[in-house]
Amino acid sequence: MxxxxxxxxxxxxxxxxxxxxxxxxxxxxxxxxxxxxxxxxxxxxxxxxxxxxxxxxxxxxxxxxxxxxxxxxxxxxxxxxxxxxxxxxxxxxxxxxxxxxxxxxxxxxxxxxxxxxxxxxxxxxxxxxxxxxxxFVDAQQSLVDHMEAYFGNTIQFIHSEAPLLIDGIGIPNSGANLEGRKVLIASPGNNHRTKLKELRNFIREYDPVLIGVDGAADTLVELGYKPALIVGNPTGIGADALRSGAHVILPAEPDGHAEGLERIQDLGIGAMTFPAAVSSATDLALLLADYHNAEMIVNVGAPLDLDAVFAGVETATPASLLARSKAGTKLVDADIIANLYTVRTSGSLAWLWALLGILVALAVIIVIAGTSGDGSFTDNLIDTWNSFALMVQGLFN
Structure with a gap:
């Protein structure tokens, strides 16, 4: 053109x-x-x-x-x-x-x-x-180059981590009962604090197992919740969360080395390591919940879609894509759950609220009328109605 x-x-x-x-x-x-x-x-x-x-x-x-x-x-x-x-x-x-x-x-x-x-x-x-x-043409070529590199890395990751992805080799005992339970994994980022507030009714109703990832464990504690599990580097997690009674799982290198182990020792609390060639604590938490047969996994703060993969978002790694694929139909984004608990006022509901208000007002009037005299409730109600009818009749005479 x-x-x-x-x-x-x-x-x-x-x-x-x-x-x-x-x-x-x-x-x-x-x-x-x-x-x-x-x-x-x-x-x-x-x-x-x-x-x-x-x-x-x-x-x-x-x-x-x-x-x-x-x-x-x-x-x-x-x-x-x-x-x-x-x-x-x-x-x-x-x-x-x-x-x-x-x-x-x-x-x-x-x-x-x-x-x-x-x-x-x-x-x-x-x-x-x-x-x-x-x-458009430049972006098209850039996308092809990016996706070739991305899926090449994905194949390499599958070669190295197939035992983890297929059989769960290396996944530690969670220390909490996840089987058949709803699990909520809170990760830092993407306005996770607001999302957690929007999920308060879901949490109250279903009492899911709460897993705090990295700094989101602090958010859970600050909002008054007690995480059952904490997955992440403890150097970035507050002492209150680490001492909340949650089972702490440290991401570790394949050789077993885990950052932040000294902090755990200084606080005098126990922890387990999760050795894997996975850099994201959120991915490890997803694999953990899936392996221990969680019924449903609600993902807060770390959504992943194809647009993020295309755009080369830092968190859209091959491990992130495979961990979510492994969770499969169990995995639900927090926005979906929040929408189910959001009541939107509409014109179709307005008349129901108005009718409810009228019924409540009538009930109050009947109670006052029935208890305003010395007779029985029915006699008082009849006397009040007769007085009201005579008053209205007098207005038109």
Whole structure:
């Protein structure tokens, strides 16, 4: 494709003018987006699904805090928007997400500057069709190279750790009864504290076995829970958690050397080692729970999906992929469980709450009426009703 002018308009116009709207990949703000608006997003590697929702709203331009294509994955979203005649500007400062005045008219200039009136709000870099196509091709080749290396490492890992993955050789006795139990593995990262709070009803109802990984063990203790197991390097775990009564399992090298053993000895507590060529304590915790026949494993703080593997996320190692594959259908992400315990207020439920309020009010009135006289409950209720009927009759006479 050839290069294109950023704005296809008359030279005497001041720029693209439209209401600024913040939109998210989850759909927030898109319903308010109208033709000619300036959509502001934070979507690295804009995917085709999000681009289609934006395209349907026909904004004049899409302003991205992140890069439309980072180079990690070949995403078609930017080309889809450009082919639809929508201008793309990227690399805005993230402050625009907090300083944005929703619905306020903004003016976007040729060189990617956004103004409110005469005040410069933010600036970014225009994206042309040529640049978008080149970025797509480069990312496609980069992905092929990355995946060849990734799966080559996966094969090597299987060769070295097949006994662990297949027969569980090297997995220690957990010291806790996991068989047939629901297990919750809390790992540091990905807003794990908030996720644990969202799971409080699940924890209260099912009393799962709690496994704290690395610093997330401290989070469990701080939230008032007692972990049954702690897996991780104790040098990064607080003394309160280590002394909570949990069985401590130290990740170790294949030769048995475990970092942090001195801290365990200084605290005077016991620990077991888990020797394996696996660097992630979360992966070891998953293998441990699966081997000891946990009924369900809830993963908090360490999700893994194909996008993370494609993007080369540091935690998306061959061991992480294989550990989750080993857990199979037992493994559930915390977000799924949290959604089951989230009650969303809707119009269909509002009338039920209103009806409940009316019934409660009637019950209170009946109790007061039935106990307000010297007679029996029924006589008092009849006398009150008769008095009310006579009062209403008098109003119309």
């Amino acid at each position: 050839g290069s294109m002018s950023l704005f296809n308009r008359k030279a005497d116009l001041p720029g693209l003018v439209g209401a600024t709207r913040l939109c998210t990949p989850e759909g927030k703000g898109i319903k308010r987006l109208s033709q000619g608006d300036l959509a502001i997003i934070d979507a690295p590697d804009l995917d085709r699904a999000f681009a289609q929702r934006l395209l349907a709203a026909r904004p004049a331009a899409v302003l991205n805090v992140s890069r439309f294509t980072t180079g990690s994955v070949p995403n078609f979203g930017p080309q889809l928007l450009l082919d639809g005649g929508i201008h793309l500007i990227e690399g805005f400062d993230s402050d625009i997400l907090t300083t944005l005045k929703e619905g306020k008219k903004g003016r976007l200039t040729d060189d990617g500057k956004l103004y409110y009136g005469e005040r410069l709000v933010a600036s970014g870099a225009p994206v042309t069709e040529t640049a978008a196509v080149e970025a």
